[in-house]
Amino acid sequence: MSTRRNFLKTTGLASAALAATPSFGFTIINKNKPTADVILGHGDYQYRLIKDWAQIGHVNVPLLNCHEMMMDSKGRLIMIGDHPKNNVLIFDKSGKLLDYWGTAYPGGHGLTVSNEGDEEFLFLADSGWYLNKLGKWIKHNGRITKTRLDGRVVFDIGHPVTIGIYKPDEDFCPTETAVGPNGDIYVADGYGLSRIIQYDANGRYIRHWGGSDNPDPNYRLVSAHGVAIDYREKGNPMVVCTSRSEQCFKYFTLDGKYVKTVKMPNMSVCRAVFDDNNLYAGVCWSQPKVGKTTWKDHTGFVTIMEGDKVISNPGGTEPIYKDGVLQKSYQLENKPIYHGHDVCIDEDKNLYICQWNANHTAPYKLERV
Template identity: 25%
Template sequence: MRRIKCEGERIGRAGDILRCGSLAYRVETDWAKWPDQMEHMTALNCCWGADGFLYVVTGKPDAPVVVFDRDGKYCRTIAQGRFGKSHSVSCTKNGTLLLADAHKSAHVIKEITTEGKEVRVFGTQGVPGDSGYDFDYLETLQKRGESPTGTRWNKNAASNARIDSIRRRGQPFCRPCGMIMTPEGEYFAADGYGNCAVHHFDADGVYVTSWGAPEDFRVVHSICMDRLGRLWVADRENCRVKVFDTKGNLLAVAEGNLSRIGTVFADETYLYAAELDGGVTLIGLDTLEVAAQLGVPGDGVFKAHGICADDKGNLYLATNKANENNLIRLTRIE
């Protein structure tokens, strides 16, 4: 099992430029042109479709997916009323979108068209997997005079208590965080807010198997597959990324100078680990070594809950903020 040491020097931005080694990006906080009624919309995650549009999830029932063109111009909103809390979005080889609904009473992942039409539902609406998860567990701890597990970055007692309540790996789903489709058409899901599992479904959407346990993961927050067929999984509260084959065998762990991992995304060259408390770490897919660590944890601007890249290597950060920095473009400088 390979250890990927994320221990490089971290440098904040200088003016509008974010640089690390040979990589440099221009920071554009106003790239996305939100309509007036969405001026302070929250952006949780995003992906570029094969149709050339950027699909952004907001977590809002009345605007679960907002669509932008390549110039950052607002185009349309889709899937209104279909999600309690749209948490993540990924594009499939079939041109559809996979969205996890992280609402406390949803427990489903939906595949929809780019027009918002429902194609397939994974899980059963309103029925959680039996992981022991208790949304109100903080009250139980307080009645016993106990405190939830403390972590360096997460100071939210209710959030930490909910994670503590997870006793075992449950069946799909309990407040899932994300799903991808592989080039072969199979599906892998990160079931993390109320579970501790990676789930595998075949190309027909039939459940195959799962792996994970409370001691393995503390919020399975995101999953992606690289061009070599490896699965990268964000172990958010443990501030690390785990790498598996499609059978669940552990191949590598990336850890060190990282904050909580919001999203993992891979292009042809790099794995991008978006850090929820500030920054982005790039790992070379061929070398399995850190290529750059952009930004410094604690930086209020670069709190990256979600990330994706376009075909020119520009990065798009969804910051989980309801302000002008909710969707940031980092334009690659050659």
């Protein structure tokens, strides 16, 4: 635990905050300030909400949906979105906008930073869907593109009908990529057939698995929204696939053999993001304790795990286990986070939250306390 966080926990201010937090995950600190601090989360994973972290003007740099963000080796925060005027935005950790580029990815959705020795690359997933000026969703051809950090294209991976594993009338709408330890590329067709397609480092097809129509429940993926590589178990990296409509993560070997399922009750989770022993994920939707909501309603938050156990839900209720089984988690009534879509973690364990359908808001910062 850092010295800063130890100091905060020894003060009366932090003690009062921690005492008030566990039941609700929401605390107001120092009510004499013009704008009170909002503290989200539980236990040792609590955060100060900073909504105005990003220093951008929405007229010059407009935003639609902020889908995903990763940090490169220089500490720059690279974000992908789907506004037709800019697909990729690059920030420093103070929130200053350093650069923005790209109009060729109108369905900009997934972003992965890949370190290949002396150079880093981006893998961009264009889902094949975008919102036009009339507010209507338009479908085009989804694809995966490998670029340099400045946007120069290295190669594209297009529709898998070209290699004979999809039929001409089957949709390919990729939402995410992950890069394995040997450079293999794993593509999540999250809005198409919910398959994971594995390619080698040069984009040559190897295998695929999953699918929403898979008769084997272990291999079935329904809205395979995210894919990531879990290196937490030494010598045993695994492919972690989101089955968002089933509210779970499913783990596979690097060659697609099923390992386990981790259930996330009432949490429509996005991709898994790993840091130390933790798994972080945006929760795009949940359902209230009473009644039902639609996919357009703001019902999301963020979830944090140690190993396979949920230990904090910033923006949501405290995680509860009964007889070792995780119970349903819910969004806080004041809706501090609308739709958690991705989480980026810096070296100080602060979080940067990208949101979908969040009234054109820029990413939020959650400063760890």
